Amino acid sequence: MADYRKMWESLGLDLESHDQLMNVLPTTYGSVYMSQENRPEGMEYFDFVVSEVHGQRIQELQDHKAAGGKVIGAFCVYVPEEIVRAAGGIQVGLCSGVEIGTAQAEKVLPRNICPLIKSFMGFKLGKVCPYFESCNMVVGETTCDGKKKAFEILNDFVPVHVMETPQMKREKDKALWLSEVQDFLATVEEYTGNKVTAESLRQAIKDTNAKRRALLRLNELRRHDPAPISGKDCLLIEQISMYDDVPRFTAQVNALCDELEVRVKEGKGVAVTGAPRLILSGTPMALPNWKVPHVIETSGAVIVAEEMCTGLRYFENLVPEEEETVEQMVEAIAGRYLDINCACFTPNDGRMEKIVSLAGEMKADGVINCTLAFCDPYLVEANRVTKALQEHNIPLLNLETDYGQEDSAQIKTRVEAFLEMLGNR
Numbered sequence: 001m002a003d004y005r006k007m008w009e010s011l012g013l014d015l016e017s018h019d020q021l022m023n024v025l026p027t028t029y030g031s032v033y034m035s036q037e038n039r040p041e042g043m044e045y046f047d048f049v050v051s052e053v054h055g056q057r058i059q060e061l062q063d064h065k066a067a068g069g070k071v072i073g074a075f076c077v078y079v080p081e082e083i084v085r086a087a088g089g090i091q092v093g094l095c096s097g098v099e100i101g102t103a104q105a106e107k108v109l110p111r112n113i114c115p116l117i118k119s120f121m122g123f124k125l126g127k128v129c130p131y132f133e134s135c136n137m138v139v140g141e142t143t144c145d146g147k148k149k150a151f152e153i154l155n156d157f158v159p160v161h162v163m164e165t166p167q168m169k170r171e172k173d174k175a176l177w178l179s180e181v182q183d184f185l186a187t188v189e190e191y192t193g194n195k196v197t198a199e200s201l202r203q204a205i206k207d208t209n210a211k212r213r214a215l216l217r218l219n220e221l222r223r224h225d226p227a228p229i230s231g232k233d234c235l236l237i238e239q240i241s242m243y244d245d246v247p248r249f250t251a252q253v254n255a256l257c258d259e260l261e262v263r264v265k266e267g268k269g270v271a272v273t274g275a276p277r278l279i280l281s282g283t284p285m286a287l288p289n290w291k292v293p294h295v296i297e298t299s300g301a302v303i304v305a306e307e308m309c310t311g312l313r314y315f316e317n318l319v320p321e322e323e324e325t326v327e328q329m330v331e332a333i334a335g336r337y338l339d340i341n342c343a344c345f346t347p348n349d350g351r352m353e354k355i356v357s358l359a360g361e362m363k364a365d366g367v368i369n370c371t372l373a374f375c376d377p378y379l380v381e382a383n384r385v386t387k388a389l390q391e392h393n394i395p396l397l398n399l400e401t402d403y404g405q406e407d408s409a410q411i412k413t414r415v416e417a418f419l420e421m422l423g424n425r
């Protein structure tokens with residue numbers, strides 16, 4: 001890796017804490033990713049992206065800013081990246097998938113709050129994330145109570161624009177959400193100093209759709225048995241999709257899919273034919289949270305889909321491309337985003353229907369519903385998931401975990417017991 005210390009220093013990072021983070025990542029990555037056998041060659045690009053996670057991409061963001069561009073951070077797949085792109089900005093997902101800066105975070109947050117919220121606060125207060133420190137503005141949403149209140153505190157440290165996400169999907173909620181997306185467009189225009197035109201928005205919709213199509217194509221290829229790629233690798237790609245350069249990422253995913261198509265024709269896979277096929281559902285698994293997928297795939301199963309925001313919820317729906325005016329396109333964007341099935345909505349039947357249909361499409365043997373500790377929306381919704389899957393006779397394992405490694409052995413025992421039960425069916 002090139003020497004990026006000067007850049008990190010100029011971003012105001014706490015270099016000592018940052019070094020600790022950067023020392024842990026290669027070891028974890030090595031044991032989780034590089035230990036896999038029979039990986040597709042196309043994963044080399046994504047390995048490179050991780051090796052440069054605080055290097056090359058951060059340099060690109062600085063170059064963009066030096067040329068007058070803006071960087072906007074987001075924590076939720078409800079933030080419409082098409083609008084930021086159309087205004088010449090770069091949107092980055094602020095990952096929050098590791099326990100860091102906990103002591104600082106707990107000075108402003110209660111101890112028993114979701115690890116994702118604690119993580120993003122820890123990242124900001126601990127000054128360890130160059131993505132966070134590159135952001136001119138971050139976008140919050142009123143999805144869950146913890147996040148919405150945490151954004152008030154975060155606003156003391158970085159400008160936060162909060163979008164009001166409705167809690168239901170009735171006509172009046174759709175109207176509210178549309179007005180929020182319109183306001184977001186006005187805020188982004190003001191921040192970037194660039195007007196969103198019909199031409200720029202159309203292009204941004206096309207670029208983002210192309211990225212989502214590439215991810216859909218990748219997901220389709222996982223229907224095959226043996227699965228041509230591991231769930232861990234797919235999760236990594238989905239995590240990287242949140243911050244990588246859009247056209248470059250799209251091209252790399254498509255190149256990987258070309259390779260996977262050949263693998264499928266040749267009957268090559270990452271797991272043996274007939275290995276138990278599982279769907280992973282639940283709260284997002286932000287980079288570098290790979291704990292549960294690693295446990296699952298080192299226990300002999302293969303993950304064939306992620307019904308999560310770092311997964312299908314991010315790319316399953318496209319924005320219609322035939323609209324002509326900015327107003328029509330904004331309406332189409334608002335409609336696409338409101339179709340995301342987050343547990344913050346009530347009822348959230350679309351999610352149950354999706355998990356059931358996905359299990360059939362992907363020929364899954366079972367579902368693992370994994371929720372972050374203290375996440376009320378998803379923990380309570382586990383009841384609805386259980387009921388829906390029981391009705392369709394689909395085996396389910398509910399897990400609750402955090403970012404620590406202490407429960408890995410216990411999770412492994414439960415996953416192995418679940419796989420044994422699947423084997424006896």
Ligand code: SF4
Binds near residue numbers: 076078144284343344
């Ligand atoms: S789970 Fe809900 S709040 Fe979290 S990223 Fe997904 S849509 Fe946003």
Ligand code: SF4
Binds near residue numbers: 117372375
């Ligand atoms: S995981 Fe749950 S509690 Fe945590 S930010 Fe997402 S919705 Fe909120």
